[in-house]
Amino acid sequence: MRPREVETKRTASPAGPVAGDRRKVLVIEDERDIRELVRVSLENEGFSVLEAADGDLGLALARRERPAAVILDLMLPGLSGLEVCRRLRAEEPTVAVPVLILTARSAEADKVVGLEIGADDYVTKPFSPRELTARVKAILRRSYGRAPETPHEVYDRGGLRVDFDSYEVHIDGNRIELSLREFELLRFFVTHPNRVYDRAQLLELVWGPDTYVEPRTVDVHIRRLRRRIERDDSEPEWIVTVRGVGYMFDERRLQDG
Numbered sequence: 001m002r003p004r005e006v007e008t009k010r011t012a013s014p015a016g017p018v019a020g021d022r023r024k025v026l027v028i029e030d031e032r033d034i035r036e037l038v039r040v041s042l043e044n045e046g047f048s049v050l051e052a053a054d055g056d057l058g059l060a061l062a063r064r065e066r067p068a069a070v071i072l073d074l075m076l077p078g079l080s081g082l083e084v085c086r087r088l089r090a091e092e093p094t095v096a097v098p099v100l101i102l103t104a105r106s107a108e109a110d111k112v113v114g115l116e117i118g119a120d121d122y123v124t125k126p127f128s129p130r131e132l133t134a135r136v137k138a139i140l141r142r143s144y145g146r147a148p149e150t151p152h153e154v155y156d157r158g159g160l161r162v163d164f165d166s167y168e169v170h171i172d173g174n175r176i177e178l179s180l181r182e183f184e185l186l187r188f189f190v191t192h193p194n195r196v197y198d199r200a201q202l203l204e205l206v207w208g209p210d211t212y213v214e215p216r217t218v219d220v221h222i223r224r225l226r227r228r229i230e231r232d233d234s235e236p237e238w239i240v241t242v243r244g245v246g247y248m249f250d251e252r253r254l255q256d257g
């Protein structure tokens, strides 16, 4: 096969890769632990992750789901990673999808990332989650332009600022300290505004489905959260009680600025 340069692949598709969702990433890796690590690392950065444990399933998912990038292990049972990459490059729906190779040896990866099959980059195992997500963002940036937006990285309205990455909360410019649970409760409310949730729903959605705590726990945390964020916790502006139903983050009352 004639070596093909990465550049020619790009110019062959002037409109750039057609990806339905720039934050959708496919990982093809037979080792479950590594797949899991990749998935969790990317999900923490706001990506949605599709998983395939072998090459055939990976190819099928790539064709059907049009991921924005593929993370591809070289040592796969059945269809090898090398062959998967060749086939991705050979077919129209996936011809330009950026491919990040996972491999145990960098020498091997150098070859595939070079001219041979046109992968975009590689990460050698063992890798750190931080390194992996940085590489994924870099190949997405190179392929599609600027980095895709993370939805709701910061909530900032009416004097309430919640930073979802640094876990910092400011009220009218003043930093306030919250426990992790209080922060999670607040994050849930600001990302689900103007809807009433009862205590059972909040327990399930914020504490998780496998938590066995009293519904009263919710009230306790709401009270603490109000004490920290409300300007007057006897007259809550943000987290309001809807009598007989539950609690609501009332965004409509917030004045911008």
Ligand code: CA
Binding pocket: 029, 030, 031, 073, 074, 075, 076
């Ligand atoms: Ca493997």
